[in-house]
Amino acid sequence: MRLAAIDIGSNAARLLINEVVENENGQAEFTKLNLLRVPLRLGMDVFKIGEIGPEREKMVIRSMKVFHDLMEIYNVEHYRACATSAMRDAKNGKHIIDTVKKEANINIEIISGDEEATLIYENHVAENMDHNFGYLYIDVGGGSTELTYYENKKLKYKKSFNIGTIRILNNLVKEESWEEMRSEIKNEIFGKKPIVAIGSGGNINKIFSMSKTKDGKPMSANLLKTYYKEAAPLSIQERMIKYNVREDRADVMVPALEIFNKIMLWGEIKQIYVPKISVADGLIHSLYNKIKKKR
Numbered sequence: 001m002r003l004a005a006i007d008i009g010s011n012a013a014r015l016l017i018n019e020v021v022e023n024e025n026g027q028a029e030f031t032k033l034n035l036l037r038v039p040l041r042l043g044m045d046v047f048k049i050g051e052i053g054p055e056r057e058k059m060v061i062r063s064m065k066v067f068h069d070l071m072e073i074y075n076v077e078h079y080r081a082c083a084t085s086a087m088r089d090a091k092n093g094k095h096i097i098d099t100v101k102k103e104a105n106i107n108i109e110i111i112s113g114d115e116e117a118t119l120i121y122e123n124h125v126a127e128n129m130d131h132n133f134g135y136l137y138i139d140v141g142g143g144s145t146e147l148t149y150y151e152n153k154k155l156k157y158k159k160s161f162n163i164g165t166i167r168i169l170n171n172l173v174k175e176e177s178w179e180e181m182r183s184e185i186k187n188e189i190f191g192k193k194p195i196v197a198i199g200s201g202g203n204i205n206k207i208f209s210m211s212k213t214k215d216g217k218p219m220s221a222n223l224l225k226t227y228y229k230e231a232a233p234l235s236i237q238e239r240m241i242k243y244n245v246r247e248d249r250a251d252v253m254v255p256a257l258e259i260f261n262k263i264m265l266w267g268e269i270k271q272i273y274v275p276k277i278s279v280a281d282g283l284i285h286s287l288y289n290k291i292k293k294k295r
Contacts, residue, residue, distance in 0.1 A: 001291075002033070004071050005283035006064075006081035008108065010043030010142030010166050011252060012202070013060070015067045016280035017074050020288055028288055033074060035280075037202075038063045039248040042086035043142045043166030051091040060096055064104035080287045081108045084116050084279070085143025085164060113160020117146035119282030121155055122289075125198055125275050134193040138263055138272075139279070140201040140256050142166035145181075147263070149189045157188050165203065168255035178262070185266040197264060197272035200279075202249065203256030208274035210243055218271035221264045228257040 005016045019031040040060060045053045052060070064081075071079055087093045087110050097108045111119075120139045129135060134156075137148040143164040149157035161181050167173050189195070196218070199208075207227060213219050231239055232254050239250035264272065 001078075001288075002074055002076045003284050003287050004074070004076040004079035005280040005287065006067055006079065006106065006108070007278065007280040007283065008040070008042070008060070008081070008083040008087060009279070010046070010084065010086035010144075010164055011041055011248070012037050012039045012142075013063055013067075014038075014278070014280050015070060016278075016284060017071065017076060018284050020284075028292075030281075030284060030288075034070065036067070036070065038066075039246075041142070041166070041248065042090070043164065044170070046086040046090045047143065047167050047170055047172050050089070052086070052093070052096055057092075057096055057099075061100060061103055064100045064106045064108075068104050068106055078287055078291060079106075080283050081106050082111045082119075082279070082283060083108050084111060085113070085141060085162070086166075088112075089143070113144055113146060114158060116144070116279060117148045117158040117160055119279050119286060120146055120200055120277065121148045121150070121158070122282035122285040125273070125277060129196070129273075132193070134189070134195045135198055136189060136195050136263070136267060136269065137198045137200065138204075138260060140165065140199075140203060140259050142252065145259055145263075147181075147184070147189075151193055159184060159188075163259060165252035165255040165259070168258065169251060181263070182266045185263065189267060195267050195269045197260075197267075197269045198277075199260065199272045199274045200277045201256065203253050204260060204272070204274050205276055206243075206245060206249060206253065207257070208276075213274075216273075216275075218273045221261075221270050221272070224257060224261055224264065224272070228254065228261055231257065 001020045007014045015036045017034040134151040139146040236250045
């Protein structure tokens, strides 16, 4: 069975296509066939002027047409398309969704921050890790950051905060938002068990890759602090050269590091695993589970 997920975020849109095969034990094995990322940067419009401008609206429609064609080429049987923070906040979000349905034949759902946090948890990474620790999933996007806490084999806490890399770049994150996040970590998560972080999002994946850390091994909190101190003073052009990244990664990597560093400081977290999970992966898993239940 071939499944696809479309994640339309504040920084980029992604199409993930997976082949899903059930092994002899009835367990699903997911194989990535294609992953396409388009840097739409919807948040650059929405968080400044409250809506998606005409140029980016055209980019969304063109991208969705390409995504639709790719799904047909790969013979995708089922898909789910979701939009997150920027589309949630855009005054013309519904208009764009209706236009995409008409012109690209793709149904887009706008999901809440809580559902976004749940989708990250759908990857169930922590369930196979040492149960003497609590695990804090940290998903940093362009418009929001989702925190999901897992302890004693149970989901204990989830919350979405309007703190994201694009918002920080545009000086749109107020001190009260940081204080709310700090307070939630201290009061709702901190102090139960020693905490290990599980990071997701394009920025932490890139930083993990740059660090040369072996797959399955954690990065230290100190390493993230070092990267922040090193990268923050550099211009975007200097970061592009030093870290061999695109412009649309070079500008958001420092705000992302700021978010990760603050969360890990407030939670007294010393290590972070980066298993290369995403909202799109969570969408695939939730879609598969839904289909399986119907059977």
